[in-house]
Amino acid sequence: MKQSYLIKNAQIVNENKVFKGDVLIEGEFIKEIGENIIPTDDVLMVDAEGKFLIPGMIDDQVHFREPGLTHKANIATESKAAIAGGITSFIEMPNTVPQATTQELLADKFDIASKTSYANYSFMFGGTNDNLEELLKTNPKDVAGIKLFLGSSTGNMLVDNEEVLEKIFSSTKMLISVHCEDEVTIRKNTEEYKAKYGDDIPVKYHPLIRSEEACYLSSSKAIELAKKTGARLHIFHLSTEKETHLFRNDIPLEEKQITAEVCVHHLWFTDADYDKKGTHIKWNPAVKTQKDKDGLWKALLDDRIDIIATDHAPHTLEEKDNVYTKAPSGGPLVQHAVPAILEKVKEGVLSIEKAVEKMSHNPAKIFKVEKRGFIKEGFYADLVLVDADKKWTVDKENVLYKCGWSPFEGVEFSNQITHTFVNGNLMYNEGIFNEEIKGKRLLFNR
Template identity: 55%
Template sequence: MKNYIIRNVAIVNEGKIEHQDILIQKGRIVKLAPIIDKLTNHKEINGEGLHLLPGVIDDQVHFREPGLTHKAQIATESKAALAGGTTSFMEMPNTVPNTLTQELLEQKYAIAEQDSWTNYSFFMGGSNDNYDEAMRTDLSKVCGLKLFMGSSTGNMLVDNAQTLEKFFGNFEGLIATHCEDEATVKANLAKYKELYPTDEVPYDIHALIRDVDACYTSSSFAVDLAQKLGTRLHILHISTAKELDLFGSSLPLAEKKITSEVCVHHLYFDAEDYKTFGTQIKCNPSIKHGQRDALLQGLLDDKLDIIATDHAPHTWEEKSGSYWQSPSGVPLVQHSLQVMLDMHLQGKISLEKVVEKMAHAPADCFKIRERGYIREGYWADLVLVNLNRPFTVTMESLEYKCGWSPFVGKTFGSTIEKTFVSGELKYDNGEFIFSEPGRRLTFCPRK
């Protein structure tokens, strides 16, 4: 393991930007100071003109392994994450088979232990009939329990009211939920199937089927149940302005029992973009009309706590089908930080806020040990960015196994120059160095 000194870099951390040197030894941040004396056996990196951020922690990805590896694998998608400045991910249980037993959960960890470029954790899945198995989850080693309160792959839909109450009332860790009301979606789907039985459909039909009411009906129910039972609830991919009223911003994040996440595609795209991208940006919950600005304001007002991706790749052949055949999901993890850095360069959000929502807040929300901040003693999960070096996305630059992205051809205003994972420089201006796999995230005991 190499040791490093990064010199004269603008460190963005805990609400401040300070020019400092940073010393990395044995995978950890050892010292932060205006000037660190030269040391032998340390590689020096000139950080002048660059910004150093804590690595992004993405709390919602779908890396498709096992069972769907024609779309993606832990190795390929974690490599893409690394290239985008994401140093830790939390992956969802709707793989094949669904991650509904402790044995299947540990099988995913075993794959990551060999193949992941970045740090990792995997959600245990909940279903209508695996309550006892889910309750065996080791909360010091697993990020939480995922419940789909809306349709998903296989046996993942949890729509039994008694089962939901048992989970919400008794699970001691964080429960993350996908909230779309199944009855509303099915009714809308039947209506529009009758109106448009052929492949000729309105450009924004997905926003009409998976509409605001579908989201709000489910998320408001989840919040009410969590408040009643004292659940540690985290609602994923909020996509509507109406839902913002469910979340307060007065408490510090560490004290909130109910938290929320917004995804980069809901901050970046609007339903008008279906005209350009079509099914490329078909995802659940849908990208809707007129919600984007309100979601950004909700993020700035701390009603939305975390920025994530819901990275969900499908092959180009699958996504190129008609609306009725094309699956939902978008590959996003390689460019999420650049999307937010562009918003910063456009004056929409501060650099400090980007770091708070993409690194600090996920670490605090999930109580991750010794990551998410640039602090002495913490693991050196770091990303070095150049805010003055544009980067154009090409097909050749993509690391996704699916081989496509809605951002192909876009020029971002910033470039990800280097990414460190647990003190190892693994990405260096387009070059990948696989020294050792990432590490399993660990978590503090919950109160």
Template identity: 60%
Template sequence: MQQTIIHNAIVINEGKRFRGGVIIEGEFIKSIFEGEKPESTNNAAQVIDAEERWLIPGAIDDQVHFREPGLTHKGEIATESKAALAGGVTSYMEMPNTNPQSVTHEELEKKYARAAEVSAVNYSFYMGATNKNLDEVLKTDPRKVCGIKVFMGSSTGNMLVDDEATLAEIFKNAPTLIATHCEDEAIIKRNIEIYREKYGEVVPISRHPKIRSAEACYKSSSKAVELAAKYDARLHVLHISSAQEMDLFQPGPVKDKKITAEVCVHHLWFDERDYLAYGTRIKWNPAVKSEADKLALWDALLADKIDVIATDHAPHTLDEKSHSYFKAPSGGPLVQHSVTAMFEFVKQGKITAEEVVKKMCHAPADLFRVDRRGYIREGYYADLVLINPEKSWTVCPENIIYKCGWSPFEGTNFSTQVSKTFVNGQLAYDRGHIETSVRGKRLEFNY
């Protein structure tokens, strides 16, 4: 069995850091050591000197849109999983609003089969809820599927679930975690009419956070939390974006909660002042909002009210994004740069490296009960990332891997860089080179 020894690393894991390394045997971490590497009992072992780079668990992104099937001019499982790999994301959970939508188990399993063929990293796919597929939703196997996605606000793909009886049955009987997109549709429609009357079809992009407002987010999020509390459901509210919503969540370890929250990198990085420079390239649903909202998200993240950092990676072509406000789709590519962006905040002193690892690796593993991933532990899958903490580089078209070919971080200079990524014990990414033969595995869950 192939053995790999990573030594002379700064291991950052479970709130601690130390100089040492790991021994990988096959797919798994055989042992972890502090100090100098032990004498190898395997003369054929591959030995990697980490040169004091940071060794962290692979990140688990609980919200991506890889656009396959049906929207593959924007992205594909193959291309976007390679971008994830280069960004230090070794597992992802992908959304159901493709074409066709993943709202039957037949369509869902087609995605899993495709990922087995082409995905460069590990994968799971959400079962999508609609107003009319309750029987399919309730058949979801929690050991094999990450969760049930409920759009309590319409977004790309228009999978809005607004039937009160259906929502009640989902929250009452869901066999898995329920992940929600929360924006109140009636409030958004009212706001659209207000701004259409004022500007016609040429609404400035700066009005996006006024149209998809904090009020719309809070009304929908509070409804989801109320339903979860009523039916004792496991609820995960995705891409929280407003200060007002922070009152809905409690601090504490993710393992102790049934109601949890996620924040996305773009809501921590951008605020409404950035619309002038970036325009529709930073048009997301929910919207990037005020600086005060961004600061409140940071406070909640550091206070453990917000549990997980993810991306909502959702590529569109630049041509699509270049349209006027109503025609430009919401979403943007992020999965290649999320880990690096968060470590930029580490360099700025906003958050510690240990907290980044907790929110991007440990917490999603705990929340979704992922089997043997998200930590550097003996017997766990060797999903590992080496970060060069002193490598400065600039995001440009030449190093962007997304199929859409652009990034909202284009032109940004980062001061850390992903150096190597291991997936199930295999060195899959090495300083710009992707080992195209490596395939991820279907995530399993401990229920």
């Protein structure tokens, strides 16, 4: 019989409130939330005095590299790092090898995850210039959405045929997530800097190559197309202040047809960090200026931006330490994203209620995830306990990613995740993992 748990005396954070209480977990679900819940003999008590209890983060954008790129990462290693970092569910992108651009290849990824993922999982189907028929077979009940790359930062999945793009936007009712950077602008900028520096372009020019103009041009076009066709559009990883003005905050989230995400690295780093971090903070879209970072925070706090995600995209250090044109973009983040945002809570940048809204509640609402993202009776017990006064420093010894490094190395956090429950199972307990149990496939109320 499955172990039941009673979390006692937690500071529960849910739906814009923080209140002291107990949570009883029976089976996979939250059975009861209240004060002074009396345990039965078979219930295991977890003392949460002085700790926050938050719903597990739903990370709507990760690259776990399986199949085909497993020298960098795999679903087992990265989902393990995710639960240690308070992420209990993830949505993974299609640009693996082979790419998830047929229903059969998508099913293969679900099969791998069912055997190896410690967190709950879903995958996006990848749109290309020539797979519309296959794309339309995607089941909205058990697949997170459609992913389109409108900038070719990640292999040959660039959708640059405008006629095809309009057909995709017009033909599917599924949520379409997009990577927005204008390819023509980027190629032109790249050639200019290569003419000057060859392959060894100083990385500080990355945000000028993958520029504000490239981002805005692509995002504004995608939004224009969504308005024209009525498509349900979600724009990934905004990186510029200028783009934030394309989004609305005057209607409830549930009524928005066009939503936006920002990633942890664009909220944490700026172009001033390139001198020290180099290609280790080379992402697409690029980390840009302090003005951009400030603008992203402002838009997140006033609800023009709806979700915080990671875009976790590991590469080996050997790959990252190449010259600019050969160093791939992306970095590992799932273990450190929640602590990084909670550090900003401590600094007074945002409230813990707002952090939970952006990391847990809103992804559940936007993707219509079934019974997750909230601390509610009858919902899956995907729960995270945080000691808000426990200091630790990120270093190579405590990094769990298969690639073995983190852009946060050397950062001291003053909060630490102590327990993570996934579907009512205590999967992470003060550094100890339960490796016997696996996560579940996410389902969607569509």
